[in-house]
Amino acid sequence: MAVTRTFSIIKPDATRRNLTGAVTKKLEEAGLRVVASKRIHMTREQAEGFYAVHKDRPFFGELVEFMISEPVVVQVLEGEDAVKRNRDIMGATNPAEAEEGTIRKEYALSIGENSVHGSDSDENAKTEIAFFFDEDEIVG
Ligand code: UDP
Numbered sequence: 001m002a003v004t005r006t007f008s009i010i011k012p013d014a015t016r017r018n019l020t021g022a023v024t025k026k027l028e029e030a031g032l033r034v035v036a037s038k039r040i041h042m043t044r045e046q047a048e049g050f051y052a053v054h055k056d057r058p059f060f061g062e063l064v065e066f067m068i069s070e071p072v073v074v075q076v077l078e079g080e081d082a083v084k085r086n087r088d089i090m091g092a093t094n095p096a097e098a099e100e101g102t103i104r105k106e107y108a109l110s111i112g113e114n115s116v117h118g119s120d121s122d123e124n125a126k127t128e129i130a131f132f133f134d135e136d137e138i139v140g
Contacts, residue, residue: 005035005138006082007128009117012070013109015039020073023116026103027077030089036076036138042068050131059112066112074132078140083125086118 010023024034042050047067054060079085091102095114098105108114119125129138 001080003078003080004082004122004125005129006032006077006086006125007117007119007132008075008077008086010073010075011113011115011117012066012072013113014107014115015072016070017107019107019115023103023107024075026089026106027075027086030079030085032077032079032082032085032089033140034075035078035140036133037073038132038137039071039073040132041071044068046131050128062112076129076133076138083119083122087120090116090118 008027010020014020014023020039027034044064047064048055051060051063051067054063077086089103091098091104091108093104093114094111095104095108096111098108103116104114108116119128
């Protein structure tokens, strides 16, 4: 299996509850390595741009307000089959449907305030990494 990269966000509900370390520990235990990380307070423009694919969905406004409500931690994760590995440890979007041991099962508050974002394909991972990081900020 090839070593690849994915993009992760520790969302405001998790940073607010001081769960940055707990979430990162789960990612590391799943075999992912943090090769870039920064804490930012997203602007409205960044949040709207990042989630543009969802702009016609009914939850878009609420999602943007949530993502700019508190700081987040954006990360680049590296590992074997990183996108899938990360999606597996994140768990289902709705924490009520997430499997035991996943980040969202343990920490998410609701389908909206669900603690983490993770890219859903290698192609999106590349775009999302480039949205927040310059190549020289990533140290593998
Ligand atoms: N979301 C929401 N309500 C919904 C579906 C999604 O608030 O009914 C939010 C939630 O924070 C989710 C994000 O929009 O993580 C992106 O949705 P997506 O379907 O891409 O889920 P993910 O890939 O994050 O599991």
